[in-house]
Amino acid sequence: MNYQQIRAFSLVAQEGSVRRASEVLGVSQPTVSQHLKALEQRHGLRLLEKRGRGLVLTDAGRELYSVTKTLMFAAKEVEELLQRRPSAGNGRLRIVSDSPALAVHIVSLMLEETPDLQISIRKDSVAGVVEAVQDMRADVGIAVDPMIGTALHVQPVKREELWVALPSEDSLSKQNRFPIEMVAQRVLVMREKSSRTRALIERALSLENIQPRRVIEIEGAEVVREAVAKGLGIAFCAGSECPPDHRIAYRRITMRHGKIGFVENVIIRQDRRRVPEIAQFLGAAEKVRSAPVESLKQKK
Incomplete structure (x- = not known):
């Protein structure tokens, strides 16, 4: 018996789709289609039939699926048992993030309990994070x-609001708020095109029908x-990327259509949620999520 073939069949039967089964398996x-074909050819059985845009079980497929459901449940219990360890502080944790500052914040909470945990943090784009x-x-x-x-399992961890950074000598730095329409009178320093911050700014300016006087692009x-x-x-x-600097004033933005912001999410594989180090990271992330939002008023 080929376990990979059986697992692929069971997930396709459960999801009713090769695409969704491939997402669960990663x-x-x-690859999933090849597993199904090999299983059917090896035993000379037709297990699934195409109907519309989905797949349905044949009589033989229904009979087999009733058995594989039990097998998959047992396999999951075996996997969870093997992943259990006496403590979460004897291993390592590899983190990839589009916001290393947030990753460092979460890790700092983890290390308070398990200071010997080996940690690595790498920066990447959203697509790179998901692929990794x-x-x-x-x-x-x-x-x-x-x-x-x-x-994949996604857990929201923190909502970020965008602030405007002004030279401390700018006349608008004397005000508590920055009206977004004032961008039309200013030179706007923008991140590279792949930046998430830039995408949010461009979307907000488009929504408000505002064009900056000039744009300088800096990586x-x-x-x-x-x-x-x-x-x-x-x-x-x-907000988390606005460190105090006496040369810079940070101000909240006012606009007609809400606020400019985004949500950072922790992402893990569904089948690894019970790995002790990952479970501990999720717990620390939840503490960050439920903590009071810090203000930037002190950053004059």
Whole structure:
């Protein structure tokens, strides 16, 4: 008996679709189809038939599925048993994030309880984060609005609001709020095109029908802030990425259509939720999610 073939069949029968089964398994659709074909050819049985856009079980398929459901449940119990360890502090955790600062915050809570845990944190795009978690090149991911399938578990952890960064000598820095329409009178320092912050800014400006007087494109959040400090223009940044700097004033933005913000999510594989280090990370992330939102009023 080939376990991979049986597992592929059982998931296709459960989901009614090769595509959804491939998402749960974290493999390509052709791989799942090959497993099904090999299983049917090996035993000379027709197990599934195409009907409309989905698949239905044949009589032989229904009989087999009734047995494989029990087998898959037992296999899951075996996997969970083997993943249990005496403590969560003897292993390692590989994190990939589009927001390393948030990852560091969560890890700092973990290390209070398990200081010997080996940690690595790497930065990547949203797509890179999802792929790394799916391929198990990372244990945990953090990303904004990821496009995922049922193979991954997503847990919202923090909502971020965008603030405007102004040179401290700018006349608008004397006000508590920054009307977004004032962007039309300013030079706007923008991140590279792949930046999530830039995408949010462009969407908000389009919604408000506003064009900046001029745009300067600079790669990297730190360099953008330095450009603002030097008086090259204004910029937008996430609240957690606005470190105090006497040369820069951070102000809340007012606009007609709500606020500019996004939600950061923790992403893990569904089949690894019970790994102790991952479970501990989820617990620490939940503490961050439920903590009071910090204010930037002190960042003058």
